[in-house]
Amino acid sequence: MSDPAATPAIELRGLVKDFSVGLRGVKLRAVDHLDLTIGAGQVYGLLGPNGSGKSTTIKLLLGLLEPTAGECRVFGVAGSRVESRREVGYLPESPYFYRHLTGRELVKFYARICGLGGPAMDARVDEVIAWVDLTAAAERRVGTYSKGMLQRIGLAQALVHDPRLVILDEPTAGVDPVGAAAISRLILELKSRGKTVLITSHLLGQIEDICDRVAILDRGRMILEGAVGDLVGRADRRAFVVESLSTGEEAELRAWLAARGRTLESIATPRTRLDRIFLERIGPKREGEG
DSSP, X not given: XXXXXXXXXXXXXXXXXXXXETTTTEEEEEEEEEEEEEOTTOEEEEEOOTTSSHHHHHHHHTTSSOOSEEEEEETTEETTSGGGGTTEEEEOSXXXXXXXXXXXXXXXXXXXXXXXXXXXXXXXHHHHHHHTTOGGGTTSBGGGOOHHHHHHHHHHHHHTXXXXXXXXXXXXXXXXXXXXXXXXXXXHHHHHTTOEEEEEOSOHHHHHHHOSEEEEEETTEEEEEEEHHHHHBOTTOOOOOOSOOOHHHHHHHHHHHHTTTXXXXXXXXXXXXXHHHHHHHHOSOOTTOO
């Protein structure tokens, strides 16, 4: 019997999406032969400038768009099948919620859409509202919520059916640093509960702090992928940790450095920031692009 934990949460193979532009039917390639595998239980960051294909990739994965070529699989199930979405929770970049509903009514509405009902549904709604720290505001209308509160109630609706995969498209867009930090903590808590999280964000510091792996897209193509720890380590430099030097050897090393105006203060692994890697790969903002 195959091990369910060994099945990747997401598999993209040769994924292509073309859009027709204008009356002449000129093709715009939004996703260009994308291959990607995301293991279960990871927090995975999908990065790229505006127009790089991140949101299109998510919509293809969710079955909201049909690929021109290639395939998507969620826990081994083809993305074209309804079953693939049963264990997926989704928070879009700019969610529209019915402003006249209270927070509790909103989450219950989505719980019913996901097939929940009865006392078990009510208990689950209370649980996820408490988990995103909105119990005190649960009876307020969503139209009175701040941006950060809207994102957290959106996260509650995405989690109400206890999905194995949670997809968050720019969950901290427009949220202040305190709210962004709260959402980061929630994402790490999801990971501790064994969930897989796919997140897009322009806050690269946040991505670096919470993600296990990242992929950088540009013009629909993957240009870099790997573990965050490997990417932010400086591959072009080396740090040496010496277990033991004799007194004489250490003195010689310090003297060699001192002769060149240097002092040996510490030895550590050089690192760079993920945002620097991103900018080096993508380059400056291209003229005419938003």
